[in-house]
Amino acid sequence: MRQLLIQGGLKFDTSTTFRRIVPNDRFELSPLLKGVGTDFLEPVIQTRVHAAIARAYMTARTVTPLRAIDIAFHLIGARQWRLLTGFLFQVAQHIDSVEQAKSFEILPAMFRPTFPANLTIPLGTRIALRAVQARVALFTEGKTQLLLQDLRTLTETVEQNGQTEAFVGWLLVGPFNPAAPVSVCAEGVIRASRLAPQVALLRMADLPMPVESLIWASIPNLRSAKDADAFVDAIVAMTNAELRNAFIDERLRTGIEIVAGKCVSVELALPEQERDWLRPLRRLDQLLARGQAAGIVAITDAAEREKATVLSDFLGQPELAIEILTANRDQRAPAERMRRDHLAAAILLDHVSTEAAMERYELALQGDPPMKIR
Numbered sequence: 001m002r003q004l005l006i007q008g009g010l011k012f013d014t015s016t017t018f019r020r021i022v023p024n025d026r027f028e029l030s031p032l033l034k035g036v037g038t039d040f041l042e043p044v045i046q047t048r049v050h051a052a053i054a055r056a057y058m059t060a061r062t063v064t065p066l067r068a069i070d071i072a073f074h075l076i077g078a079r080q081w082r083l084l085t086g087f088l089f090q091v092a093q094h095i096d097s098v099e100q101a102k103s104f105e106i107l108p109a110m111f112r113p114t115f116p117a118n119l120t121i122p123l124g125t126r127i128a129l130r131a132v133q134a135r136v137a138l139f140t141e142g143k144t145q146l147l148l149q150d151l152r153t154l155t156e157t158v159e160q161n162g163q164t165e166a167f168v169g170w171l172l173v174g175p176f177n178p179a180a181p182v183s184v185c186a187e188g189v190i191r192a193s194r195l196a197p198q199v200a201l202l203r204m205a206d207l208p209m210p211v212e213s214l215i216w217a218s219i220p221n222l223r224s225a226k227d228a229d230a231f232v233d234a235i236v237a238m239t240n241a242e243l244r245n246a247f248i249d250e251r252l253r254t255g256i257e258i259v260a261g262k263c264v265s266v267e268l269a270l271p272e273q274e275r276d277w278l279r280p281l282r283r284l285d286q287l288l289a290r291g292q293a294a295g296i297v298a299i300t301d302a303a304e305r306e307k308a309t310v311l312s313d314f315l316g317q318p319e320l321a322i323e324i325l326t327a328n329r330d331q332r333a334p335a336e337r338m339r340r341d342h343l344a345a346a347i348l349l350d351h352v353s354t355e356a357a358m359e360r361y362e363l364a365l366q367g368d369p370p371m372k373i374r
Helices: 002-007 043-058 065-077 081-094 098-102 106-110 123-140 144-156 160-173 182-198 211-221 225-237 240-245 250-268 278-294 297-313 318-326 334-351 354-366
Strands: 019-022 026-029
Touching (some): 065 081, 081 123, 123 144, 123 160, 160 182, 211 225, 211 240, 211 250, 225 278, 240 278, 250 278, 250 297, 318 334
Antiparallel strands (some): 019 026
């Protein structure tokens, strides 16, 4: 530590009662950790000692959770705000399990909105603090709503000095966070996508795909009716341009197929007496309206097929289902015509006749013009 203090530009006698021996013939000063140093060291000296200690700890090959918390405190004491911001984001991206998050549970308790009360912390650093706190809380089921609301408040009117931090913060809380529920993931994507054009160091052309495409990252956590509603609400909240960006990669069509299916399957997962098939219809109608408004055929195709399934299988309206599937058939892409014909054949087999179903199956395989339904 003596050498580190000298490297930091500090020269004073360390052979005092403030010295504590540690292994490997090294020692460290305890006053800074216990607050005693404030009674003996000038403020400028305290700041420089904090900076020297933080730099020493950060040169280690690995940093334990306890050491990471030490580094954060020393960087605060050193007023090294930019370094603290970057370090917090590095910590956040390595928290990807409940076990790791539990090691940092102390962070939400230590860095409250008013902490430290005697410091003027830059907006970007406060955003980073809230982001790492929210990420930890989402894993540990802490008080996430208060932290997320504070993060929203900090980033809604963000100016030039905090735009990059807000962009990174929402990505780490939302789509890059495996513990983020669908609603938080979607919110993170939408907020980050709207901040992206304002981030000076970010060139949109350099991104492999638009930020909006990260909306599909929430699908693994889409497990309940609440999750399905949250995803549909996010689709509705996106602008037409944002929604089109989410489909720039043709492979992402699979995402909306899964979502449309989930709109139905989450209802089927409920006990029979609790099912209300009007709920999935409402979700699918919302998707249909949004797809039509944005001109995204992938959304309308997936939603119409799932709607036909609900109508025929659960609401006893096979005729209306067939009508939806056969409307404008010639205008559909070949692959979509085949999907619709196979589904229509299954409905005919259940509700009309084997003969009608076989004719529809043959139509699907041959790609012939539409046939009349008996």
